[in-house]
Amino acid sequence: MNNIWTLLPIVFVLTGSLLVLLLEVFIQRETKDYLGFVSLMFLVLSGAACVTFWNKGYSYFNGDLFLDKLALFLSLLFIIGTALIILISMKYLSLQNTNYGEYYSLLLFALIGTLIMVSSTDLIIIFLGLEVLSMSSYALAGLKRNDEKSGEAALKYFLLGSFASAFLIYGIAFLYGTSKSTEIFSIIDHFQAVSSQSILVIAGFGLLIIGFGFKIAVVPFHMWTPDVYQGSPTPITAFFSVLPKAAGFAVLLRLFGPYFGQITQSQNIFMVLWFLSVLTMVAGNLLALRQKNIKRLLAYSSIAHAGYLMIAVLAKSHYSLVFYLTVYLFMNIGAFSAVIALSKKDKEYLQLKDYAGIGFRYPWIGATLSIFLLSLAGFPPTGGFLAKFYVFSEAVSQDLVPLVVIGVLASLISVFYYLRVIVYMYMREPSTPFEIDTNNAPLVLVLFICLYGVIQLGIYPGNVLLFIKQAVASLPF
Amino acid sequence: MIPTAYFLVLSAVLFVMGTVGFLVKKDLITQFMCVEVMLNAANLAFIAFAHSASSLNGQIIVFFIITVAAAEAAVGLAIILLVYKQRKTVKSEDISLMKG
Numbered sequence: 080m081n082n083i084w085t086l087l088p089i090v091f092v093l094t095g096s097l098l099v100l101l102l103e104v105f106i107q108r109e110t111k112d113y114l115g116f117v118s119l120m121f122l123v124l125s126g127a128a129c130v131t132f133w134n135k136g137y138s139y140f141n142g143d144l145f146l147d148k149l150a151l152f153l154s155l156l157f158i159i160g161t162a163l164i165i166l167i168s169m170k171y172l173s174l175q176n177t178n179y180g181e182y183y184s185l186l187l188f189a190l191i192g193t194l195i196m197v198s199s200t201d202l203i204i205i206f207l208g209l210e211v212l213s214m215s216s217y218a219l220a221g222l223k224r225n226d227e228k229s230g231e232a233a234l235k236y237f238l239l240g241s242f243a244s245a246f247l248i249y250g251i252a253f254l255y256g257t258s259k260s261t262e263i264f265s266i267i268d269h270f271q272a273v274s275s276q277s278i279l280v281i282a283g284f285g286l287l288i289i290g291f292g293f294k295i296a297v298v299p300f301h302m303w304t305p306d307v308y309q310g311s312p313t314p315i316t317a318f319f320s321v322l323p324k325a326a327g328f329a330v331l332l333r334l335f336g337p338y339f340g341q342i343t344q345s346q347n348i349f350m351v352l353w354f355l356s357v358l359t360m361v362a363g364n365l366l367a368l369r370q371k372n373i374k375r376l377l378a379y380s381s382i383a384h385a386g387y388l389m390i391a392v393l394a395k396s397h398y399s400l401v402f403y404l405t406v407y408l409f410m411n412i413g414a415f416s417a418v419i420a421l422s423k424k425d426k427e428y429l430q431l432k433d434y435a436g437i438g439f440r441y442p443w444i445g446a447t448l449s450i451f452l453l454s455l456a457g458f459p460p461t462g463g464f465l466a467k468f469y470v471f472s473e474a475v476s477q478d479l480v481p482l483v484v485i486g487v488l489a490s491l492i493s494v495f496y497y498l499r500v501i502v503y504m505y506m507r508e509p510s511t512p513f514e515i516d517t518n519n520a521p522l523v524l525v526l527f528i529c530l531y532g533v534i535q536l537g538i539y540p541g542n543v544l545l546f547i548k549q550a551v552a553s554l555p556f
Numbered sequence: 557m558i559p560t561a562y563f564l565v566l567s568a569v570l571f572v573m574g575t576v577g578f579l580v581k582k583d584l585i586t587q588f589m590c591v592e593v594m595l596n597a598a599n600l601a602f603i604a605f606a607h608s609a610s611s612l613n614g615q616i617i618v619f620f621i622i623t624v625a626a627a628e629a630a631v632g633l634a635i636i637l638l639v640y641k642q643r644k645t646v647k648s649e650d651i652s653l654m655k656g
Binding site (some may be wrong): 203206207210214217218221224227228230231232233234235237238241242244245246248249251252253255256259260261305306309310 | 564571574578584587588591594595597598601602604605608609611613614617620621624627628631632634635636638639642643648651652653654655
């Protein structure tokens with residue numbers, strides 16, 4: 080049962096990040112991109128390990144850390160995501176004078192946190208994984224040391240993040256107190272055995288929801304999101320918008336799937352999540368309408384997407400949640416890559432008015448960004464449409480019709496602000512034309528990979544969907 | 557022997573004190589200390605539950621939380637120092653470049 084190979088994907092990433100930290104000392108400031116290639120190499124090894132373990136079902140530490148198919152699929156997804164982020168970072172870092180070697184190392188540490196989170200069902204191990212992710216994220220947010228906004232972003236992220244962690248661990252303490260265990264399935268079994276739920280259980284789940292709500296940025300726990308997204312280095316913003324959120328939802332899937340499925344008195348918690356989902360979709364989309372900064376706009380859009388993902392949790396539809404996360408990774412990283420493409424030495428163009436006329440001066444950037452935004456809005460034939468379609472249709476089959484109606488209306492609002500960026504790009508005269516640094520091959524590669532991902536998942540999702548259905552079939556409920 | 561409920565009440569009081577302190581205080585260092593108080597409230601709850609169930613798990617978990625709190629202090633104080641070097645202030649109301 081215990082198989083030490085379970086640790087292999089994590090060990091590869093860990094080796095990579097320690098090696099980067101070691102090599103960092105010997106490499107000149109101008110050539111730090113080599114460290115990016117070193118990290119990519121270890122990511123490939125780790126990804127290959129995930130692929131070869133697909134049918135093995137390894138576990139270690141007496142089952143506390145295991146690689147079921149869901150863990151492997153999500154790990155692979157996160158590794159791909161991190162690889163894309165590293166590719167878009169290389170040029171950006173030297174342009175923005177942020178090329179420190181620690182960058183890649185911290186990014187890999189953050190990845191390890193997410194890998195731990197998705198491959199355990201013990202709340203304490205999940206908490207430790209979350210902390211590994213969060214600590215690295217706080218440092219990454221503040222890595223632009225000469226930029227006051229970056230420092231402010233790191234500070235806000237750190238304060239609210241550690242505040243949320245305290246809620247999370249206190250919630251785990253309550254669940255441990257009532258069920259004598261921190262393992263999700265023993266907790267659920269315990270609640271099944273006892274007929275009534277004490278106030279401690281409700282408080283425990285409530286605190287847990289607050290803690291995770293901060294991490295996955297659902298309204299009303301979203302206050303930090305726009306500021307942190309705006310202040311952090313842009314590739315890191317792309318990282319924040321995808322990986323921590325996806326890992327958080329993976330944990331919610333493991334926790335609330337059996338809880339809603341087997342416990343009859345879970346109605347209170349269900350209603351709480353229902354209201355959070357509605358609030359998140361409505362408030363996220365409405366607040367996005369008045370944003371003038373593209374990073375803040377995408378921040379609010381990512382909040383709104385957390386609302387749609389919450390519908391999938393409530394509908395107990397695992398495959399649509401994982402499919403949504405897959406599409407979301409490609410379309411969001413793609414959109415941020417296009418934003419990164421509009422930069423030059425020591426300057427980024429982030430205001431909406433800077434996008435005027437981009438569609439004609441830089442047709443490739445304009446076209447790809449438009450496709451990613453249309454996918455985020457949910458237009459066919461992109462992946463964003465199918466992802467929303469699966470989530471909403473699964474929710475309808477679970478009799479969550481009011482939720483779906485609100486979701487559809489909220490995504491109608493979202494069309495307005497996504498299209499506004501496109502209107503700026505193609506229908507406004509540029510006020511002051513500017514030159515951008517176009518010599519950035521890795522970023523072009525990422526744009527094409529993400530474009531391929533979004534289109535492929537939108538037109539022919541069959542084979543990916545097959546893997547996802549296999550992955551969620553490994554869940555024991 | 558002191559009943560478990562006493563410890564739990566104390567831990568709840570500590571947790572609420574930490575939460576309120578975090579929300580009303582304007583000094584970054586104090587806010588950070590409030591978070592530490594909240595983590596220690598969780599520690600106390602774990603120990604109380606472990607003692608009442610006479611299981612060792614809860615007591616071991618406390619060591620993990622102490623480690624996490626130490627790591628958090630290292631990263632957090634570095635970030636507060638960075639902000640102080642940039643702005644010459646540690647008041648949270650002065651740190652508001654980004655709004656909306």
